[in-house]
Amino acid sequence: MQYKWVALSNTTLGVLMATINGTITIISLPAIFRGIGINPLAPTSFQYLLWILLGYNVVTASLLLSFGRLSDIYGRVRLYNLGFVIFTVGSILLSMTFGTGDVAALQLVLFRIIQGIGGAFLMANSAAILTDVFPLNERGRALGINQVAALAGSLIGLILGGILSVIDWRYVFLVNVPVGVFGTLWSYLKLKETSQRVGEGIDLVGNVVYALGLTLVLIGVTYALMPYGNSETGWGNPSVLASLISGLALLASFPYIETKVRYPMFRMELFKIRLFTAANFAGFLRSVGYGGLMIMIVIFLQGIWLPLHGYSFSSTPFWAGIYTIPLMLGFVSAGPVSGWLSDKFGSRGLATAGMLIVGAGFLALSTLPYDFSYPVFGSIIFMIGVGNGMFASPNTSSIMSSVPAKHRGAASGMRSTLQNTGQTVSIAIFFTIVILSLSSSLGPSISNALVQAGAPQLASYVSRVPVTGALFAAFLGYDPVKTILTSLPPSVVSQIPSSVIQLIEQRTWFPQAIAPSFMSAMREAFYFGALLSFIAAVTSAMRGKTKILEEVVQYDAEKKRN
Structure with a gap:
């Protein structure tokens, strides 16, 4: 087997492991928090949700650039292999989390940060390793396969998370360990250093x-x-x-x-390359506009749509994974094709069209009611997946092909840093938009639902639930109304007919009460995603067709020899 295919298979395994970890955690968060006994209405609880979601990205975004530069100095394969080891250790520690409540939540955050360090080593070097070993005319296809593996990992993570979280939440992290051990051994045995070392200091x-x-x-x-x-x-x-x-x-x-x-460590001169600059900023804008979409969809499905359609809260992680499959299938179907086409026709047209499709998909999502028809929803997220697939492979290929070989580690780190920073900022912005929108509409929405149910005297108590608490409670399948009822004076509860109490304690009552205001907030987030996607399309179109001269000369020489 040619070495380039060994490198592709190993880096693909690393990407697969990292992306399985991403979606399996998102889809399994309700089971994880229920497993460690977190009360979503406690003042400090929401920060644990944020840090388990964002802590990994904060660490990777902060370290990617440094690790990319270090790989140019000390060798990409060496640091890539170290990433496999650290990521696997982090997964083992996560599966061994002990205790309950705040203690267990803090451990989960700490061990996710360890995982993030390993992930930073993997992400900073995988694209650079592939760019080193694949010639110019095959690079787009190789990176396209790598991108497809990333989305396949996301798809596997959604389904595995739904299955394993029902059995035991610790399996969600333990499933990474066999893949990590195998990948670590394989990378140390099979990968070899082909990069041009930069003889410089740190x-x-x-x-x-x-x-x-x-x-x-x-x-x-x-x-x-x-x-x-x-x-x-x-x-x-x-x-x-x-x-x-x-x-x-x-x-x-x-x-x-x-x-x-x-x-x-940051090669400012690379920004003089038009293709490098435009493609990187297009990728950053795409990450900011798109990065928070998955968690918003998962929260809405698990907390509202699935319970309203008869699914128990214990089964919602699995079904949320199933119902988001079209998003991944769209990416997987478009990724390899777009990578192959970019090798022949260039990246600008494909990447630009992809972001236009994503923007149109966001606008289509904004037209849906909260009790939407699933075939319509599935078709829209499939379209968004196709658009992302059309963008990702050509954009990565053009970035990595636009820089001199000796700076590929730095370029890969810069690209990954912008991407991960954008995704972290995106999740924060999506949450901010939703929380601010809910702050004005959630209280009246719950109060109206209580009045219609025949319990207006509870409106002043239930409307005091913080927006973050209501959001977190819906996600975990936790009914705050029951908690509030048990904390009220008996004189207040005695005024409420038993039939009304039975009604508002039903599994579907709280999701139904918050659904209109939550969907309104989601629409504002979708408008934001659409705007950023269209700006990314404009930025992508400005990339031009410039290629580094040494790469073109090398490619022409190879064609003449063959």
Whole structure:
């Protein structure tokens, strides 16, 4: 077997493992939190949801650039192999989480961060390893296969998460271990270093400034989603503002620092390449506009749509995974084809058309009622998946082909950093839009539902449930009305007819009560996703057709020899 196919199969396994981990965690969060006994209405609980979702991305986004640069110096395969080891150790620790409540939740966050470090090593180097070993005319196809594996992993994660979380939530993390052990052994035995080593030192100042600045910004964005005082969000929290301002100040100083240090980690000269710049920013905009879609859809399906259609909360993770399959199938069907076509016709047209399709898909989602017809919903998310598949492979291929070979590690790290940062910011923005929208509509929606049920005296009590608590409770299949009823004075409860209490304690009553306001909030998030997708399409169209001269010369020479 030619070495390039060995490299492709191994890096594909790494991508598969990382993406299985991503969706299997999202789909299994209700079972995980129920397993460790988290009360969604407790003031500190929502932060655990955020950190288990975002902690992994915060770490990877902060470290990808540094790791990409280190791989240029010390070898891509060496650091890639180390990533397999660390990721596997993190998975083992997650499956061994002990205790309950806050203690267990903090352990989960810490072990997810360890996983994120391993994931950063894997993501920073996989595309660069493939670019090193595949010639120009096969690169798009190879990266397309890699992208398909990523979406196949996402699809497998959705289904596995639904099945394993019903058996035992620890299996959700344990399932990564056999793949990680096999991948670790295979990478150490089979992969060999083919990259051009850069004989330079480490940019210590740049690494610290960039990682600290980005971490502060992402931490600030994350805690901005937590309630502060009388506000449903924390954007006015002095600690959040201090974190954001200091982080942005450090990031603003970073380009200047990189022009002064001897061995910069961030190759500012790469942004002189039009193709590199346009494709990277198109990818960043796509991540910001699209990154929060999956978690929003999963929360809505598990917390509202599936219970309203007769599914028990214990089974909603599995069915949410099944019902989101069209999104993955769309990507898988378009990814390889778009990669192959980009090798022949270039990336600009395919990538631009893909983002236009995604934007149209977001607008189509905004027209749906909360009790939508599934065939219509499935068709729309399939279309969004196709658009993403058309964009991802050509865009990655054009970025990696646009830079000199000696800078591919840095370029891969820069691309992955922008992508992961965009995804983290996207989740935070989607949550912010939904929370702010719900803050004005959720209370009246629940109050109206109580009046219609015949229990207007409960309206003032139930409407006090924080938006984040209601959102988290719906996601976990937790009914806050029952908790509130048990905490009320007997004199208040005695005024409510037993038939009314039976009605509002039904599994479907709370999802039905919050569904109209939640769907209205989702529409605002969909409008945001559409706007960013269309801007990404414009940016993508500006990439031009420039290729690095040394690559074109090498390709022409290979054609003449063959």
